[in-house]
Amino acid sequence: MSAKASVLPFVPRSGLQSAARHPSSPAMNQAVTFDRDTDPWTIRLQAVALERDRKAYAELFRHFAPLLKSFALSTSGMSSNALAEELVQEVMLKIWNRASTFDSAKASATTWIYTLARNCRIDLLRRKFRVHEEVDVDELWDFGTDPEELHDELYQKRIEVDIRESLRALPSEQRQIIAKVYMEGKSHSEAAEELNLPLGTVKSRIRLAMSKLKVMLER
Amino acid sequence: MNAMTAPCFHPDQFMLSDYAAGSLQGAVALPLAVHLEYCQQCRRETQQLEEVAACLFENLDPVPVGEDTLEQVLRRIDSIVADDVAPAQGAVPAPLHAGIPRALRSLVPAGLDALDWKRIGSLRSSRLRFGDSEREVALQHISAGGKVLGHGHRGVEITVVINGSFSDQDGCYRSGDFLMRGPDDVHRPVAAQDGDCLCLAVLDAPIRLEGWVGRFLNPFMKIRPL
Ligand SMILES: [Zn+2]
Numbered sequence: 001m002s003a004k005a006s007v008l009p010f011v012p013r014s015g016l017q018s019a020a021r022h023p024s025s026p027a028m029n030q031a032v033t034f035d036r037d038t039d040p041w042t043i044r045l046q047a048v049a050l051e052r053d054r055k056a057y058a059e060l061f062r063h064f065a066p067l068l069k070s071f072a073l074s075t076s077g078m079s080s081n082a083l084a085e086e087l088v089q090e091v092m093l094k095i096w097n098r099a100s101t102f103d104s105a106k107a108s109a110t111t112w113i114y115t116l117a118r119n120c121r122i123d124l125l126r127r128k129f130r131v132h133e134e135v136d137v138d139e140l141w142d143f144g145t146d147p148e149e150l151h152d153e154l155y156q157k158r159i160e161v162d163i164r165e166s167l168r169a170l171p172s173e174q175r176q177i178i179a180k181v182y183m184e185g186k187s188h189s190e191a192a193e194e195l196n197l198p199l200g201t202v203k204s205r206i207r208l209a210m211s212k213l214k215v216m217l218e219r
Numbered sequence: 220m221n222a223m224t225a226p227c228f229h230p231d232q233f234m235l236s237d238y239a240a241g242s243l244q245g246a247v248a249l250p251l252a253v254h255l256e257y258c259q260q261c262r263r264e265t266q267q268l269e270e271v272a273a274c275l276f277e278n279l280d281p282v283p284v285g286e287d288t289l290e291q292v293l294r295r296i297d298s299i300v301a302d303d304v305a306p307a308q309g310a311v312p313a314p315l316h317a318g319i320p321r322a323l324r325s326l327v328p329a330g331l332d333a334l335d336w337k338r339i340g341s342l343r344s345s346r347l348r349f350g351d352s353e354r355e356v357a358l359q360h361i362s363a364g365g366k367v368l369g370h371g372h373r374g375v376e377i378t379v380v381i382n383g384s385f386s387d388q389d390g391c392y393r394s395g396d397f398l399m400r401g402p403d404d405v406h407r408p409v410a411a412q413d414g415d416c417l418c419l420a421v422l423d424a425p426i427r428l429e430g431w432v433g434r435f436l437n438p439f440m441k442i443r444p445l
Contacts, residue, residue, distance in 0.1 A: 054293075061289050065279030073282055088284050092292045097299065107266070114273035118241035133245070133350040135325050140239065140248045163270050182272045183279065184240045188233055203233065210232060213271055 005097050006063035034108075034164050036157060049099035063091055064113055068092070071117055074183050075125075076190075081122060083133065108160065110115040115141070166213045179203060225396035226258045234399075235261060239268035247420050248380040250397065252322035253419055260359075266280025272408035314392075318382060323419065331417075334358065341410070342363025348445040355422045355442040361385060367433025369407040376400045383416035385409060399444035 035044050040064060047056035065088050073086035094116050102112050119137045126133060166176065180191050193203040230251055232237075237243045238251050255262050285291075304437040315330035326347040327334065334345040341362050349356040358381075361367060378400050384393040387406040392398060400406070424443050 031370060058289065059293070065284045067276060067279050069282040069284050070279040071276055074279065084282075085285055085288060088288060089292055091293070093295055093299075096292075107269075107424050108273070110277050111270050111273040114276045115269060117276070117324065117342065117431055118272070122241050130354075131350065139322055139325065140252045141238075153309050155395075159267055163267060164274050167271065167274050178271070179275050181236065181242070182240045182275050185240060187237055187242050187244065190242075206233070206236070210236070 003016050014170055020112060034161050036108045036160070038103055038106055041111075041113075042104050043095055045095070045099060045112070046104060046107040049073050049098065049102055057096060060095060060109075064095075065092060068113075068117055071120065072124075075121055075185050078121070078125065078128070083128065084155065087117070090124075091167055094120070111160075125185075163213055170209055172204055172210060174212075180211050222352065223394065225260065226254065226393070226397065228390075228392060228396040228398055229258065229261055230254060230397050231265070236268050237316075239265050241273055244353075246349045246354045246356045247377065249322060249349065249356060250377045250419055253320045253379045254395060254397040256320045256322065258303055258397075265396075270280070290323050320381060323381075327358075331358070333420070336360070340368060346445050350445075353423060354443050355420075355444050356423075357420050359417045359418045361408065361418075363410055363414050363416075364412045365410045367408045369405060370426040370429055371405040371427050372400050372402055372424065372426055374402065374422065375423050376426065377421045379419045381382055381417045381419060383414045384411045385416045385418070386411070 001172075041060060044053075044056040044060050047053035048060065068088045068091050068198055069084050073081075074085040078084070091113070094112060098116075102109070106112075107115075119141050122141070124135045125131075127136070175193065177195070180186060180195070181188060184191075186194065188202055188206065189199055192199040197200065234243070234247075234251060238248060243251065252303060316324045316327070319327055319331070326349060332346075333398065336343040336345045338344075342365065343360040343362075345358050345360075347358060349358045349415075359378075361383075362381075375398070378392075380392050380394055380396045384391055385408045386392065387408050389406070391411075422442050
């Protein structure tokens with residue numbers, strides 16, 4: 001199959017983009033069914049991997065680079081424009097260089113790119129604070145997937161859809177606290193300090209949110 | 220990993236979500252990465268937590284990048300000679316590294332025997348140079364049936380069993396099991412009779428020995444990060 005960028009399904013720039021800051025915006029409540037197989041970014045990433053398709057790459061850039069910059073700027077201790085641009089460039093380069101290791105059976109393009117961004121952020125913070133840790137970030141934050149786990153691909157995809165839908169339905173209070181922990185790279189205790197809430201409250205809100213997100217497995 | 224049975228003791232969900240968010244401090248990520256190599260359940264959960272994070276990432280307010288950023292990136296792409304390929308996954312470990320979790324291999328470049336082991340009773344301990352200035356990272360080896368001096372903790376001690384098993388008053392811990400001990404926990408680990416036990420431990424404060432020995436030694440106990 002030739003995945004020419006010109007015939008890729010057109011999807012407008014994520015209509016959900018402002019939802020994190022404006023939790024009540026209607027876009028967040030819109031039901032959008034997600035499927036990796038028809039996800040335009042996953043398809044473009046595969047075109048980059050298989051055909052080194054530069055047009056698809058430029059489209060990925062236009063979608064992801066501004067999100068990466070936002071991700072970098074929201075990080076505590078990293079609010080410099082230069083550092084944010086560095087993260088954008090580093091991650092975009094990795095997308096090109098490592099595209100062949102992307103496996104759509106394991107994750108969607110967005111999830112894969114998020115993990116690249118997260119690892120790159122750890123790397124930049126290590127450098128910024130002159131921490132010389134001996135284990136490569138990609139070794140600490142890349143646990144791989146056993147081949148036998150791929151049998152559960154359908155199950156995984158279902159969960160992915162569930163997560164997206166439940167996140168959209170979450171009360172803003174819970175969504176905000178989760179966003180704080182995830183996007184700003186704060187630990188739970190740091191988040192509690194910043195929100196002036198007891199650690200227990202932060203934890204119980206997150207626990208509530210997580211159980212709604214159905215990520216609580218049989219424990 | 221080659222774990223025969225799935226681990227029974229897991230990191231809590233907050234640790235997993237801090238891991239997925241990339242906000243775990245310093246060396247704390249190391250025992251977690253080791254546990255994940257043994258534990259399919261936690262790998263799955265982490266993957267789902269990463270999907271949550273990715274979903275939040277996608278919903279951030281986009282911030283415009285520099286006008287020539289794309290151009291710069293394309294120029295860098297043209298000048299690369301494939302120097303940044305992903306780490307090879309599932310690569311066969313050198314014989315030296317057989318049985319050593321992947322996340323630990325770069326800390327034990329010449330294998331376990333080449334480490335500098337210090338003996339305290341039936342416990343042998345070797346500090347690893349992780350580079351976290353606030354935490355001591357060490358491999359601990361208890362010989363079969365060996366008892367470790369009863370001790371409590373002044374901070375947090377995280378332990379993952381790599382090989383063999385040990386037990387204390389609360390349970391028996393086998394390959395892959397992840398344990399976190401706080402200041403109030405006192406325990407006396409004993410290795411299984413039928414084999415040695417190897418663990419990875421990360422400490423952010425010195426342990427506190429019980430009894431007379433402790434009374435003399437505790438004032439001198441310090442963590443010594445490498
Ligand atoms: Zn586990």
